Amino acid sequence: MAEDLCLSAKDSLIVKQHQKKNPLIFRMLVLMVVMVCGVYICSVCVKQIGGQSSVRLLSIHQVVEKPCVATNIEPSETAYVHFPKPKTFNRDECACNPVRNFAILSTQRSGSGWFETLLNSHMNISSNGEIFSVKVRRSNISTIFETLDKIYNLDWLTSASKNECTAAVGLKWMLNQGLVQHHEEIVEYFNAKGVSAIFLFRRNLLRRMISILANSYDQNAKLVNGTHKSHVHSPHEAEVLASYKPTINTTLLIPNLKQVEDMVNKSLEYFKSTRHIILYYEDVIKNRTKLVDVQDFLKVPRQELKSRQVKIHKGSLSSQVENWADIKKTLKGTHYRSFLDDKDYRL
Numbered sequence: 001m002a003e004d005l006c007l008s009a010k011d012s013l014i015v016k017q018h019q020k021k022n023p024l025i026f027r028m029l030v031l032m033v034v035m036v037c038g039v040y041i042c043s044v045c046v047k048q049i050g051g052q053s054s055v056r057l058l059s060i061h062q063v064v065e066k067p068c069v070a071t072n073i074e075p076s077e078t079a080y081v082h083f084p085k086p087k088t089f090n091r092d093e094c095a096c097n098p099v100r101n102f103a104i105l106s107t108q109r110s111g112s113g114w115f116e117t118l119l120n121s122h123m124n125i126s127s128n129g130e131i132f133s134v135k136v137r138r139s140n141i142s143t144i145f146e147t148l149d150k151i152y153n154l155d156w157l158t159s160a161s162k163n164e165c166t167a168a169v170g171l172k173w174m175l176n177q178g179l180v181q182h183h184e185e186i187v188e189y190f191n192a193k194g195v196s197a198i199f200l201f202r203r204n205l206l207r208r209m210i211s212i213l214a215n216s217y218d219q220n221a222k223l224v225n226g227t228h229k230s231h232v233h234s235p236h237e238a239e240v241l242a243s244y245k246p247t248i249n250t251t252l253l254i255p256n257l258k259q260v261e262d263m264v265n266k267s268l269e270y271f272k273s274t275r276h277i278i279l280y281y282e283d284v285i286k287n288r289t290k291l292v293d294v295q296d297f298l299k300v301p302r303q304e305l306k307s308r309q310v311k312i313h314k315g316s317l318s319s320q321v322e323n324w325a326d327i328k329k330t331l332k333g334t335h336y337r338s339f340l341d342d343k344d345y346r347l
């Protein structure tokens, strides 16, 4: 039917050619119609032959394409080196630059947002944010794997993606976002796909608790110009947010601290077979050499890392809560007494 249509169009043009006086234009028109028909018929043919031919084409393509060779990589490291072929773009000149997979495993309000902006200031690191904060992506282990596959194939495109020249790709993942729940399958996945884990925890869980309370208060109060801010970029905004002093329920204090500590300990135990590094927020703040450790761990070229984020709570803990005296009494003499002591905290 397509052919008939094209032929009749050609006929009518030929008929017209006898009537008009500009043969060159008509010849070109006829040529164009013939070309369009040709392309159309061709595309119909390809569709009719169907999937089989495209599969054959693909396998020929793979045979022709030279595989990338990992050079200067120790045998023990090969499991952690990948040459992804993204579906969404071409890695071009960096097609054979090795890529390493990582995941920042952390808990809320432990400096992981700040830490991630530092990593993303590196020209070869793409950390795509807290991807599993969206519940459907962690509904079951299949959706988790699908999401991870997409990220590690470089097909998860965010503002953090360095695209073709990414040398380390990952995400930020909170322990309570399906990570501890599905730990067996995820550890297996990490070991199979060579994913390295960067644990980032906060030593002072009391400070973390204050940060959580202040952040959840601000979700409703929206202290900065009527918008809720989890992270800030100016000292003034930090001051505004820190002006709220929460009251900590002392009955729940120790059970809450214990629950978090327990979850952290469990995650370290579950993931001990993966390639990993353990970092503490306080150490990264005090000692920037920790950032060199991370870059070496990810095997990316060393570079100075920067973040525009400003710390919200500064200074002594006693000035940050309403009921400091009660808190002190509750924690004194317990396993958590060290959280009261901030001598070490100069920021």
Ligand SMILES: *[C@@H]1O[C@H](CO)[C@@H](O)[C@H](O)[C@H]1NC(C)=O
Pocket: 136, 139, 140, 142, 143
């Ligand atoms: C996993 O969750 C997705 C999205 O909620 C759903 O479509 C899918 O059927 C679920 N798969 C299994 C195996 O439960």
Ligand SMILES: *[C@@H]1O[C@H](CO)[C@@H](O)[C@H](O)[C@H]1NC(C)=O
Pocket: 094, 097, 098, 123, 124, 165, 166, 167, 300, 301
């Ligand atoms: C890092 O990125 C730069 C610029 O995009 C690129 O030239 C370089 O090859 C990349 N390095 C690695 C180790 O992939």
Ligand SMILES: *[C@@H]1O[C@H](CO)[C@@H](O)[C@H](O)[C@H]1NC(C)=O
Pocket: 224, 225, 236, 237, 240
């Ligand atoms: C609120 O908005 C005003 C004007 O847009 C700006 O000058 C001010 O810095 C903002 N305040 C904060 C706390 O960000």
Ligand SMILES: *[C@@H]1O[C@H](CO)[C@@H](O)[C@H](O)[C@H]1NC(C)=O
Pocket: 249, 250, 251, 252
């Ligand atoms: C602290 O939490 C407990 C248990 O949820 C509750 O019974 C108690 O009323 C709370 N205390 C304060 C002062 O809110």
Ligand SMILES: *[C@@H]1O[C@H](CO)[C@@H](O)[C@H](O)[C@H]1NC(C)=O
Pocket: 258, 261, 262, 265
């Ligand atoms: C967590 O591990 C630390 C160090 O191994 C230990 O001191 C602490 O008692 C553990 N906490 C819990 C709640 O199991």
Ligand SMILES: *[C@@H]1O[C@H](CO)[C@@H](O)[C@H](O)[C@H]1NC(C)=O
Pocket: 287, 289, 290, 293
């Ligand atoms: C800073 O971190 C590096 C690397 O982890 C470590 O070797 C060094 O001892 C640390 N320095 C201080 C003062 O803690």
